[in-house]
Amino acid sequence: MSTEPATVGYELLRTPRLNKGTAFTEAERRAYHLEGLLPPRPVTLELQMARIHAELSNLDNNLQKYMFLSDLQARNETLYYAILMSDPATFMPIVYTPTVGEACQKFDQIFRIPRGLYLPITALGRLKELLSHWPQKDVRFIVVTDGERILGLGDLGVGGMGIPIGKLSLYTACAGIPPQYCLPITLDVGTNNPELLEDPLYLGLNQKRVRGADYAAFIDEFVQAVQELYPKCCIQWEDFANFNAVPILELYRDKICTYNDDIQGTAAVALAGVFAALRISKQKLTEQRFLFLGGGSAATGIAELISQAMALEGLDLKAARARNVLFDINGLVVRSRNDLADFQRPFALEHAPITKFVYAIKELRPTGIIGVSTVPKLFNQSVIETMADINKRPIIFPYSNPTSRSECTAEEAYRWSQGRAIFASGSPFPPVEIEGQSFTPGQGNNVYIFPAMGMAIFATEAKRVTEEMFIVAAKAVAEQVTEKNLADGLIYPPQSKILEASLHVATRVAEYIYDHDLAGVPRPADISTHIRACAYKPVYPAFAV
Known part of the structure; x- marks a missing residue:
């Protein structure tokens, strides 16, 4: 079955879910105003994969490979998952543990293209509005963190976003969940990491972590907003501190579709x-x-x-x-x-x-x-x-x-x-x-x-x-x-x-x-x-x- 993309020309090449890059056929290039925007010879997905494998083999370390693959995901989603699914044993340690730990630690230094949603506690009372900014209206999976206990590395603030992004990549690569249904989210309530608070490159809220009733209200507003906007959505809680992870799970496990990985x-x-x-x-x-x-x-x-x-x-x-x-x-x-x-x-x-x-x-x-x-x-x-x-x-x-x-x-x-x-x-x-x-x-x-x-x-x-x-x-x-x-x-x-x-x-x-x-x-x-x-x-x- 064939379909028509919702966008054409230069915008089509900037839409990762639809972009085929050099694999657009000559007929598609004529039909969707791509002529002149690409090198003239169309190639297959298999040849594109061979090129990516060759480029990866020339990189010196796994963090470089992580960054390369992140860029690929941002421009051509199909090619990204074709690479991951071609050799999952090789690529899982690159896009997730252990490499993702280093990527989270260096998040502010290597940040390139935003992915997912960042919901700061300063937007309390407006979370549904911010959630509605996500372009996909049928979200089935949200992996969410507040960045406080990232792997064994501790409080990384918004740098913890690498975890929801990586987890959802594996949802698709390892079990075939269509990526358009997945949404990574970071809840930013501040950070108690002094190095981050003193770092001018830090991208999160420059404040100590909010605790107590305000934190609970923030979590509850988030949960309710998800239920209203995405009623079929499952929320997976990820890398919260123990004293928050356990009560959050206990509060919501019998009310909504949710779990803590x-x-x-x-x-x-x-x-x-x-x-x-x-x-x-x-x-x-x-x-x-x-x-x-x-x-x-x-x-x-x-x-x-x-x-x-x-x-x-x-x-x-x-x-x-x-x-x-x-x-x-x-x-x-x-x-x-x-x-x-x-x-x-x-x-x-x-x-x-x-x-x-x-x-x-x-x-x-x-x-x-x-x-x-x-x-x-x-x-x-x-x-x-x-x-x-x-x-x-x-x-x-x-x-x-x-x-x-x-x-x-x-x-x-x-x-x-x-x-x-x-x-x-x-x-x-x-x-x-x-x-x-x-x-x-x-x-x-x-x-x-x-x-x-x-x-x-x-x-x-x-x-x-x-x-x-x-x-x-x-x-x-x-x-x-x-x-x-x-x-x-x-x-x-x-x-x-x-x-x-x-x-x-x-x-x-x-x-x-x-x-x-x-x-x-x-x-x-x-x-x-x-x-x-x-x-x-x-x-x-x-x-x-």
Whole structure:
């Protein structure tokens, strides 16, 4: 089917969703006033991709490649996604973690073309007006941050916009969600980062962060404005500080279609890793005990989802939570402490205080340790060796991002455990060889969860996002790990196959959505076929000539 673009000539070349660049045919050039605006020889999308690959190969580092691809996205969206989807395992670390962390830190220095929306708290009372400035009127996904806790890097203010932009790129590249339905947003309430406040290049509000009732009113006005303008939209909360992330999710999760990827997506990808790890250790989920290094929203999110999964397998929920233990900056999370947040209390043990992580391992004898501390190297040799002493196949998951914040490297985990660790990390690590045996480290990246969750929501027009949907997603990820993958130490599907993996997960989640009357559209005869029909393909549209 052919269509007519809404714009012609020079403007058409400046409209990234419609622009084909040198791939416009001679007939299209005549019809849409492009003659003379392009070099005369038309080329194919494939040749354009070859040129982009060649240009990328000449760049020295991943930040340069990130900036190059950002510019490409701003001028030719189809070509951008064709590149990403041609080799997702190569390009995901460039457009998202770990490179996006450096891009966020240098946001004000490398800023080029605005993307998405910036909503400052100074516009309180006018957020619907600002939201209406977005040209697309059917928005299905908003990824939103306030920039306070970007990866493990802290408060980056409006520089955190790189996270929503990157996440939504992966919604499309990894699960086929059409990009026109996606909107990245930064809520600017100020920053407490003194370096940013003193930097003349900083592009955000030059003020300390707003807290309390004014902040809550700002969030609520934003949510209500989204509901009024985009009633089919799902809001994904991203990189908020724990003390805001948890109450925001609790307030809105049963009222609108929303979720928090740091809490629920991270939990689901960790649970997927656990399900796959148990295929190696030949143990039951209800036999596991996990010790978390970190006691924030990511840790409690993972702990709660594992507990819920244990409960589904017959364990009492209270007993399940007692098998998921937190260790934060002040030591083991025990009931006698008077510094606990409400969201930590369900996991507080009736136990004497312990202030050293390795002592907690010796005392509690966990089958797995999960790092979400954002502090590097805390899974040291003593920690790994102790885990290996008490477990035949210890589960070692240093999930902190970016790579510089990882609790240990893959090589350290494998070497210090004599190759017995079942390992996955939040950031990518290269293959490791220990005593002649080769290991392929798995990356417990949320990319296995949130794009697929998004596609399931998109295809079904789901009204809500539930905890059970994340357990379904975790099982669907784990069931795609082959025996060959497990033999190589890989407990997640290969990222080179991420689109197929995501569509499989999306199908499983969509089945749950339809089974539990959460869908906004009728159930199709074949859900898998419906999901695939919804998926975006990076091909140029045919224009009427």
